[in-house]
Amino acid sequence: MNYEQFANGIPIPVFMVGKNGDFLFVNNSMIEMYGYNLKEFTTGAVDLLFSNKGEAEKFYDLIKVSLKTGQSGQYFGQNQKKNGETVDVDISWSVVTLETQKYVVGCVLNADLQKGAQPDAQNRLRESLMEIEERKEIEEELRNIHIRLRKATARLQGLSSIDHVTGLYNRVYLLSLLDEETKRVVEIKGKISLILIAIDYYEQYVEKFGIAITDQLTQYVAQTIQENLSSRDLAGRYTDGSFMVVLPDRDLAAAENFVKEVQNSVQNIKSTTDNQSIHITVSAGLTGNNFRVNKLKPDFAQRWMLQLVQSALNKAQKSGRNEMVVELA
Structure with missing residues (x-):
């Protein structure tokens, strides 16, 4: 009453x-x-x-x-x-x-x-x-x-979405963002580019220098990627030694330029441990889709692009160091 x-x-x-x-x-x-x-x-x-x-x-x-x-x-x-x-x-x-x-x-x-x-x-x-x-x-x-609960939930969501080593999004959260962006781009018949960047010979660095030093190298690469992102771009840690970058509304030419900038910057990174100089490089796989031309459903389009970009990265790493391969959609 x-x-x-x-x-x-x-x-x-x-x-x-x-x-x-x-x-x-x-x-x-x-x-x-x-x-x-x-x-x-x-x-x-x-x-x-x-x-x-x-x-x-x-x-x-x-x-x-x-x-x-x-x-x-x-x-x-x-x-x-x-x-x-x-x-x-x-x-x-x-x-x-x-x-x-x-x-x-x-x-x-x-x-x-x-x-x-x-x-x-x-x-x-x-x-x-x-x-x-x-x-x-x-x-x-x-x-x-209710206010305290919302704040706590926001903090938990923030913690659950961030990779603690690099400060970038973790794989699970980044893939959820990729899903949202793919649906949006399909709806507007726009463009999207996808990049996988991996530290060359990552496992060898872990075996030779240990996880602590390798984490520092990973942080250097993550920082370089972050510095080259625009406000609309998304990036996250995909595996221990690799990163995914999502470029909404940008074509493959823009993606190639992004990779070149990252590769050039990473080559200038110098780290020393136990009087040994560490020189790192990264290789990358790229793909993209123009949904005005290729009219695909969002779920299929995302799976297809993930397969293509992984295939491109595998080819780049087999070619040597500091390589880049594009797989056309």
């Missing part, structure tokens, strides 16, 4: 006032007592309830004090009904905060009501206000828990 349903079940007039002193809500008993409809109440009937301006200003001032301090308030005086009849009233209220905004919620007591009903109605109103406050606290705590 919401607040309005609860308030309409109370046999005395109940109202809610906003920060500007305007009625935001009145219950059915309030409407019956004064004779104004809901629209009249919410469009300026506060002034109409008072027989003179001074009493209206007094009521407004008391409301403003409560909204400022958060304290409950009370007004004794006369109100005027729509038919011109005056009535002695005892108006009491409390302040509630909903989503950082303060409101006054109160009730009107008068001599026309059955005396026995007034205390019970006031108690029910207090219970309603307590329920609102308790619900607000619970909702606030749930919001805080």
Whole structure:
């Protein structure tokens, strides 16, 4: 049951006032007592309830004090009904905060009501206000828990998508991004290029220098790849010694230039361990597809390109060091 349903079940007039002193809500008993409809109440009937301006200003001032301090308030005086009849009233209220905004919620007591009903109605109103406050606290705590959960999930997703050695995407996450890009490019009938870059003789470096030194070499290559990426390009660690680069909306000529830049930069990397100089190179396989020409389904297109780029890399590595082979789609 919401607040309005609860308030309409109370046999005395109940109202809610906003920060500007305007009625935001009145219950059915309030409407019956004064004779104004809901629209009249919410469009300026506060002034109409008072027989003179001074009493209206007094009521407004008391409301403003409560909204400022958060304290409950009370007004004794006369109100005027729509038919011109005056009535002695005892108006009491409390302040509630909903989503950082303060409101006054109160009730009107008068001599026309059955005396026995007034205390019970006031108690029910207090219970309603307590329920609102308790619900607000619970909702606030749930919001805080939700925010903390979202942050934790984001951190976990970040950790699960990044290769801890290179700082690039890991294979699983990169392939999921490739799947998204392939579907997008197929839909728009665009282009996409795929590159596999591998450190030449990677296993020999591991056997000769150990995994720690080889990880440093891997990091150097990863950094070089990262430096040559555009904002739309994607890169990740594919296997221990290889990397995949996805170039959305770029053709094979752009992919070849990318590989040349990486190969030239990697050749200049020098590392020394145990007085031995380490010189590394990389080889690459390339493929791509223009979906305006080759109209393939996304799933098949991705599998096909992965097979082609792996085949191209295998041929490049068999040819020697610092090689590049293109497999046309």
